[in-house]
Amino acid sequence: MTSLTEKKQYNSFDNEKIKCKELNGQLKELTIEEVINLCGFGKFQWRLSLFAGLAWIADSMEIMILAILGPILICEWNISNFKVALVTTCVFLGFLIGSPVIGICADKFGRKSALLLSASIAFYYGSLTSVAPLFIWLLILRFIVGIGVSGTPQAITYYSEFLPSNSRGRSIMLIQFFFAFGAVFEVVLGFLIIPSAGWRWWIVTSCLPLGIFILITGFLPESPRYDLASGNVIAAKKTLDYIAEVNGIDMPLYKLKSKQTEGRGDVKELFSKQHRISSLLLFCIWFGCGFLYYGISLLATELVKEGQTCISGAKLKTLCECKPLKTEDYLDLMLTTAAELPGLLMMIIVIDKIGRKFSILASFTTSAAALYLLLICMSRYPMVTLLFIARAFISAGFQVVYVYTPEYYPTNCRAVGLGTCSAFARLGALITPFVAQVLLQSSHYLAFGLYATVALIIAGCAIILPVETKGRALENNN
Structure with missing residues (x-):
């Protein structure tokens, strides 16, 4: 039987052989894309899917809070529909400001640090919302929550950087099921908690996924692509070896091709000659997606409350009076929210x-x-x-945009690219309450006509994007 001392000698001998081979240039040099493809999609990626899924659950729950909270505040605080729209707008204003800032932080200081910062802000100030004594405090706290939640899309950046190229599209689409689940779960929580315990306890309960997300973040490695781009080759290789070990893959001896990237997190890179046209088209697409997706969420609440599509200006006074959501309304909200599931399933296939x-x-x-x-x-x-x-097709299309964007931008500006695009989505979302909750009262023709036209504009922008990213390596910047 081999003694412990002999084993150490053998390991030391093997390490010396590897060093010698590396010095002699005999180790095979692999790109990070090749190493991740060799690791495949295994146990490590499944664990990471749950982590990224928690971020999506938190994001979608926040959107449904905005959709459900409006009728409650009208009843409890006797506020107008305009003020309800103002609450929604303050949240999305926070999103708008926070998205590019947290994206820059993710490219400069790491994906994990940015995610931890944004989740902590959202969790702390989201919990404080439950004790807001006045309307103005509600506006301030929800604005800060918006800044925090704006970082959740960076979970997609982080997640995508661990995925093999042949399963990246399907994998990112699969975790969008968590987004749909979060929205349905929020409606169920509202149905169960609000009638008995009130909206404040409902808000506190809705923050729990963020708390779990914060705890898990500390146990995850930094993105190896970020480490490599920042010149930390040893950390990148250590993470890749760990992924291979968890997935049960016997990796060949290799040397990681290293190339430190300058100018990480620089917004100007998005407007370089190489990316200018695609960036402008993506900004338009993301703006439209935010306008449509969050608009349809708010529209659903308004319409199921009325039970019909034609809401005339004569009903303006009635709509501003207290009209709480009934059991039938909650059930219809669950149904329209669950529409995201078949849409996602179809997109995963195609x-x-x-x-x-x-x-x-x-x-x-x-x-x-x-x-x-x-x-x-x-x-x-x-x-x-x-x-x-x-809602099924808007959600499905929006999630494909989430797949396309991190695939298009290179590592040195991927997070800031996704963050800036997300800011445009939040800009669209910032405007949409005044269409879904205010303009709808005057003319449902204008409201629905505007939403339908924006959908067609998104389709037109998508078809003229210069690059198709299907099967494209994340390292390919051309």
Whole structure:
């Protein structure tokens, strides 16, 4: 039997052999993309999927809080629909400010640090919202929560940098199920907690996924792509070896190709000659996605409360009076929110077959058709069906955009690229409450016509994007 001393001698001898081979240039040199592809999609990536999924749950729960809280505040604090829209706008203003800032932090100081910072802000100030004594305090606290939650899209940047190229699209789409689950879960929480314990306890309970997310973050490694881009080759290789070990892959002896990237987190890189056209088109697409997705979430609440699509200006006074959500309203909200699940499932099947650009085109063209049909005055059930279809395809298209963006931008500006694009989505979301909660009262034709037209504009921008990223290595910057 080999003694412990002999084992140490053998390990030492093996290490010396590796060093000698490296000095003699005999070790095979691999790019980080090649190493991650060799590691494959295994146990480590499944664990990471749960982590990224928690971020999505927190983000989607925040959106549904905004959709459900409005009718409650009208009843409890006797405020107008304009003030309800102002609460939503303050949250998205926080998103707008925080998204690029946290993106820059993620490129300069690491993905983990940025995620931990943003989640901590959202958790702390989200919990404080539950004790807000006045409307002005609610506005301030929700604005700061918006800054915190704006960092959750960086979980996609982090997650994508651990994925092999042949499964990246499907994998990112799969974790979008957590987004849909979070939205449905928030409606269920509201249904169970608000009638008995009130909205304040509901808000506290809604912060729990963020708390779990913060605890898990400390146990995860930094992105090896970020480490490599920042010149920390040893840390990058250590992480890659750990991934291979967890996945049960016997890696060949290799040397990691290292190239430190200058100018990390520089917004100007997004407007370089190489990226200018794509960045401008992506900004338009993200703006439209935010305007549509958050708009349909708010529209659903307003419409199920009324039970029909035609809301005339004569009903303005009624809409501003107390009209709490009934059990039927919660059930319809659950149904329209659950529409995201079949939309995502369909996109998972086709995204790697028809590509990212055509997936976005098909999604938003279909959603535009459903929204145009909602211009017709109709009763509750056909209305809920069309809302279901519109939300399914809007959500599916938005998630494909989330796949495309980190695939397009190179490592040195991936986080700031996603963060800046996310800021444009939040800008669209900042405007949309005044359409879904204010303009809708005056003219449902203008409101739905505007949403349907924006969907068509997104489809047009997607088809003229210069680059299709299907099967493209993350290291490819051309």
